[in-house]
Amino acid sequence: MRKHFILKSRRIFIIATILFCIISVYLMIRIGVFKTLYPMNSFLNDDVRYLSSAKTLIETGKLTYFSPANSTIFIMPGIVLALVPFVKLFGEIGAVFAFKIFQIILQIFGLYLVGLIAQKCFNDKISKISMIVISVYFTWNVAVNYIYTEVIFTTLFLLLIYLILIAFEENKLKNYIWTGIFWALATLVRPTIAIFPIVVLIMFLIKKFSIKQILKISLVVALTFVVIMSPWWIRNYLDFNRFIPLTLSSGNPMLAGSIIGGGLVTRTEQDLADVRVLMVNNGEIAEDKREFLQAEENIKLSFQENFWGTLKWHTMDKMAYQWLFPWISGSDSNMSFNTNIQNIINVVPAPEQVIIIFFGIVGVLFALFTKANKKNRLFLFLTILYFNFIQLPFVPSPRYMFPVMPLVIIFACYGGIRTYNWIQLKKESDI
DSSP states (O other): OGGGGOOSOHHHHHHHHHHHHHHHHHHHHHHOTTOOSSOTTOOOSHHHHHHHHHHHHHHHSOOBSSOTTSBOOSSOSHHHHHHHHHHHHHHHHHHHHHHHHHHHHHHHHHHHHHHHHHHHHSOHHHHHHHHHHHHHOHHHHHGGGSOSSHHHHHHHHHHHHHHHHHHHHHOOHHHHHHHHHHHHHHHHHOGGGTTTHHHHHHHHHHTTOOHHHHHHHHHHHHHHHHHHHHHHHHHHHHHHSSOOSSOSOTHHHHHHHHSTTGGGSOOOHHHHHHHHHHHHHHOHHHHHHHHHHHHHHHHHHHHHHOHHHHHHIIIIIHHHHHHHSOSSSGGGOOOOOOHHHHHHHHHSHHHHHHHHHHHHHHHHHHHHTOOTTHHHHHHHHHHHHHHHHHHTTSOOOHHHHGGGHHHHHHHHHHHHHHHHHHHHHHHHHHO
């Protein structure tokens, strides 16, 4: 296993790490090392709720979210558990700075994983370029300032992807056990990865694994997943008297996503406060059911009134918003930044994002029509498609695409190199 984690272009990794650290630390200092999106006592955003949840978990042993008095089923426990040692050691305010430093370390490891994935699926040249591009990708640098699930989930996700690539290559049972472990850990942070084995199953069929092999591997991975997830399931049954495998909160983003254009509207502080009151007073399970039914009704009425407009919203419009806008912009940028930093945020990320997506598409087209490492590249592409389609029923947000952007950047680097080579050949042929 160790041999698979040797990166050929270690000098470029060091350069990329230095670039990333300079940019991210500078931004963190200018933004504020103890800065959260909303005041710590407001409960108006995920970051302050996660920190409060960690503090409550330490004090009472109870996982909460909207209210310290009520057990929650709105979130997965991963991010709160990750915050617990920081809150315990440094307190809520000190934990903000400490966790940002921790996220910088995770992003550096993510850089390394991007290099390894590009190295295995493409070549050393693409690996080098991908690490450099990621290190200066503005969203990658700013993300460490958010006490959200994105950074920790992205690290687990990239590690999972790389372990799957190793498992495909060696086809040893121990490798699939590792994939089961990190699949479960990633699920404990974000439930959208829970049905990702669908992509792996498609690859098994493409690689012509026998039914016996597929069943054996699936059993091992499933058992590993069950062992790790069992404490969460037991806790849910004890607290809510029912089996809840993940969360009961999909109605909330689905309701916002059911309203045409609704996902593009910035939510006011009053909107966030109203959501909290509903969740606390009505109960999370009851409120989730109400919002889910309302979302279904909204979608039904929308299709009846404007079929093609509704179809366009739930497909092309949502995909465009998720991919063409960087995470640190629009409705996801509520943080009150220093004016100089805000000006950069308003100007830099958008064109950078569009360029990456454009060359990412070019790279996918080249990759899928090239024989070298075709199946590994197809796996990366199917992974991107998985994230795209798993989020379409919900409110569109570039935030949901952040974990898969490193794979898009790898394709973009490949697409850029292939385009450059094509232009050079054309110039030579014209001489």
